[in-house]
Amino acid sequence: MSNKRDLFGPPIEPFLVEPNLTGEEILDRMAGISFQGRNLATAYRVWRKMLADDCLVFLGVAGALSAGGLRMILAHLIAHRYVDCVVSTGANLYHDLHECRGRQHFQGSPHTDDRALQAAHIDRVYDTLMNEDEFIDNDNWIAAFSGGLDNRPYTSRELLYRLGEHLWNETKRDGILTSAYRANVPIFCPAIADSSIGMGLSQGRHSTAGTAQIDVIGDIIESANLVIRKRRTASIVLGGGTPKNFINQASVQAEFYSAGIGGHCYALQIVTDVPHFGGASGSTLDEARSWGKVAADADQVTVNADATIALPLLATALSTSMPDVLKHRRFSVFTLNGPRISVDGDLLPNNRFEEQR
Secondary structure, eight states: OOOHHHHOOSOOOOOOOOTTOOHHHHHHHHTTSOHHHHHHHHHHHHHHHHHHSSOEEEEEEOSSTTTTTOHHHHHHHHHTTSOSEEEEOHHHHHHHHHHHTTOOOEEOOTTSOHHHHHHTTEEEETTEEEEHHHHHHHHHHHHHHHTTSOSSEEOHHHHHHHHHHHHHHHHOOOSHHHHHHHHTOOEEOTTTTSSHHHHHHHHHHHHSTTOOEEOHHHHHHHHHHHHHHHOOEEEEEESOHHHHHHHHHHHHHHHHHSTTOOSEEEEEEEEOOOGGGOOSTTOOHHHHHHTTSEEEEEEEEEEESOHHHHHHHHHHHHHHHOHHHHHTOOOOOEEOSSSSOEETTEEOOSSSOOOOO
8 A cells, every 4th residue: 555655746835925926937836836727837837848849839729819819929929939830710810810900809798788789780709899890891801812812722821821921011010910921830720711711702702703712621731741741749729629629630640641650749728618528629638649649658738727817927938938948949941932831941742641751
């Protein structure tokens, strides 16, 4: 029988309040407390290890994070290469585009009379309000953009690069799309049709037959080829959704064509969903391991928290503790302005999977 002393971990360290603590110091102290506070401190440690390692870091973004005020954090993470590849819902990119075009989201209340909002052409996401008339203008702007595309299929990655370029040339404003364009960071949006970007593209096709052909199967091939080429990968997921599974399936698809990849080496997820209803958004990282999405020995953590609480603290702490690491980080260099993506100067195939290297 085990000795009682052997079953104890380190003692809990009560959090002591002091003025002027940095984000890094707060998270260091949270490592000694319990529950999601300790998990958030672990997430900070795992993210730092990703950046110190020679690996490709995927970021998955779901939920209403752009509308909720986090889009400039995401832009900062992209611009400074805390992440290497983004997989997002269309909504987050659309709301980012909305603000880059000089519009705003407004504070509201979940208890507002929604019939009054509808009559005034105001849309609501929980406690956040938006001008529907401005959204209509955005949709028309996207439709006009799509009219300038060639009459051929585009991966969501190539289309979003061109959209970010168009947005930057017109607005010169920082955001997710424009930062990704300027930093040459690929963005995939596998569910692009499930968003107002998709609606704007459909309006473009209504005006110009054959435009806005999105090759989402090409997205699968490109993302898996990135994993085959880089092999050591990491996953950061905010909010679950389609981006979470798309990042994870890239490892599974890559393994099918290149044995020995074994899943992501690091995995960090910040989710509010729970696993016992069977949905992918709330699924555990242990469950992901059973599919080969996460490596058997992966350094991993799940934080069951709202990303609007967790991400500002994480990003602030990373900004003070990681500049020297980022300066010397060996990150991948992409070329994204064509149908084929290149990594560190080498073109990847776009209609088939890479041969095992």
